[in-house]
Every structure is written in structure tokens, then in C-alpha cells.
Amino acid sequence: NLADATRGLEFDLHPDARRLSVGFPPPHHVDWALAALDVLESGGLTELQARAVDLADGLAGRLGSRVKPRGRSTLVAWEVEDPEAEVARLAGEGFAIRHLPGAGTVRASVGPWSSEAALARLAELTSR
Structure with a gap:
């Protein structure tokens, strides 16, 4: 929900509805993360x-x-x-x-x- 994620300590929020994001990852992000872990585990x-x-x-x-x-x-x-x-x-x-x-x-x-x-x-x- 930060306008610039590289400047998190300054807390400038997005000017639009994204500022209301509650921080929970959407299901497709969780799916991507789990798929990435599967790939990493398969590589050792x-x-x-x-x-x-x-x-x-x-x-x-x-x-x-x-x-x-x-x-x-x-x-x-x-x-x-x-x-x-x-x-x-x-x-x-x-x-x-x-x-x-x-x-x-x-x-x-x-x-x-x-x-x-x-x-x-x-x-x-x-x-x-």
C-alpha cells in the first residue's frame, strides 16, 4: 500500500484505493509463492x-x-x-x-x- 516500496520508513501511501490494502496476500500470490518453493525444493x-x-x-x-x-x-x-x-x-x-x-x-x-x-x-x- 506504499506509493514507493523502497521508502517504507517514510510511509507515503498510494493516493488511490491501494492505500486501503490490508496486507493479506491475494490467493494467486500465495499460489505463486508455493509454486516457487516447489521449484526451489526440486533444485535442492x-x-x-x-x-x-x-x-x-x-x-x-x-x-x-x-x-x-x-x-x-x-x-x-x-x-x-x-x-x-x-x-x-x-x-x-x-x-x-x-x-x-x-x-x-x-x-x-x-x-x-x-x-x-x-x-x-x-x-x-x-x-x-
């Missing part, structure tokens, strides 16, 4: 999760000392001078990352669908 959920974590580790390694402390997860946060501008710039390059308000960082969420080539490109773009 544990293996897919391990792949995502390994890819995130690779991205963190490419970003070097700018990376904020992290555990073994699929999230990689790194320091930038202007987080909101970096999110906009990288969105223009086809990457969906988010800034962490007040932290001076941006964060990428890596999944098993991510490719090494795309993550290498992201790391290259962040060095500019």
Missing part, C-alpha cells in the same frame, strides 16, 4: 542456499575493505558517500539494492539466481 533448497551464500562471499571479497562486518549470509552491505544516490545510480544500471538509512551504507541481497558475472559487474560499478 540447501544447495541453492549454499550457492547464494557463496556468491555473497564472493561479492564481499570483490568489494574489499568497504564491506561492513557480516556473517555467512546472503546480504552484503558496504559503505558509500551518498547511499541514496548510489541506489539510484545502480538502479539505472539494472541493480536493485537498498540504502540503510542513517548508516552510510547500501546493501545487496544475493540469491541463487544471481550470476557471478552480474556480481562482478556490480562490484566494478561500485568502484567508480
Whole structure:
């Protein structure tokens, strides 16, 4: 029901009836989610999760000392001078990352669908 889902902390609601959404997912969204889980489980959920974590580790390694402390997860946060501008710039390059308000960082969420080539490109773009 937010006008811009990337700015959830600012709570700008849609100007139309969508602002009245109660948050329950429609049945077809539930069906899609269950179908997606079936696909992930058929590919080996544990293996897919391990792949995502390994890819995130690779991205963190490419970003070097700018990376904020992290555990073994699929999230990689790194320091930038202007987080909101970096999110906009990288969105223009086809990457969906988010800034962490007040932290001076941006964060990428890596999944098993991510490719090494795309993550290498992201790391290259962040060095500019």
C-alpha cells in the first residue's frame, strides 16, 4: 500500500484505493509463492542456499575493505558517500539494492539466481 516500496520508513501511501490494502496476500500470490518453493525444493533448497551464500562471499571479497562486518549470509552491505544516490545510480544500471538509512551504507541481497558475472559487474560499478 506504499506509493514507493523502497521508502517504507517514510510511509507515503498510494493516493488511490491501494492505500486501503490490508496486507493479506491475494490467493494467486500465495499460489505463486508455493509454486516457487516447489521449484526451489526440486533444485535442492540447501544447495541453492549454499550457492547464494557463496556468491555473497564472493561479492564481499570483490568489494574489499568497504564491506561492513557480516556473517555467512546472503546480504552484503558496504559503505558509500551518498547511499541514496548510489541506489539510484545502480538502479539505472539494472541493480536493485537498498540504502540503510542513517548508516552510510547500501546493501545487496544475493540469491541463487544471481550470476557471478552480474556480481562482478556490480562490484566494478561500485568502484567508480
